[in-house]
Amino acid sequence: MIHITFFEHGNTQGQTIQGKVGQSLMQAASAADIEGIAADCGGTLTCATCHVMVRPAWQDKMPALSDDEDGMLDFAAASRQPNSRLSCQIKLTEAMDGLEVDLPESQY
Numbered sequence: 001m002i003h004i005t006f007f008e009h010g011n012t013q014g015q016t017i018q019g020k021v022g023q024s025l026m027q028a029a030s031a032a033d034i035e036g037i038a039a040d041c042g043g044t045l046t047c048a049t050c051h052v053m054v055r056p057a058w059q060d061k062m063p064a065l066s067d068d069e070d071g072m073l074d075f076a077a078a079s080r081q082p083n084s085r086l087s088c089q090i091k092l093t094e095a096m097d098g099l100e101v102d103l104p105e106s107q108y
């Protein structure tokens with residue numbers, strides 16, 4: 001099991017959930033009812049409502065940003081940050097156990 005902690009915007013108290021290797025970060029969040037992840041398109045990279053900010057310590061564990069994800073991030077409701085990612089594009093690996101991500105103020 002992979003442990004992931006989500007921090008709501010402006011909240012220092014995170015919510016830790018468990019995900020499985022091979023699942024996307026978005027799927028793990030949805031299965032655990034993380035409210036800050038809307039994921040309207042179900043992971044087809046057409047909505048940008050699964051926006052998260054990956055904390056710096058975890059940047060090097062992330063998969064490379066594809067051109068499609070890069071383009072879609074510009075449509076995220078909350079302003080894009082240097083560490084912004086779309087959680088449906090992050091496939092969980094063993095190396096991500098303990099991952100910490102911040103949620104944007106809003107997905108709409």
Ligand code: FES
Nearest residue numbers: 041043047048088
């Ligand atoms: S769930 Fe729609 S882009 Fe990630």
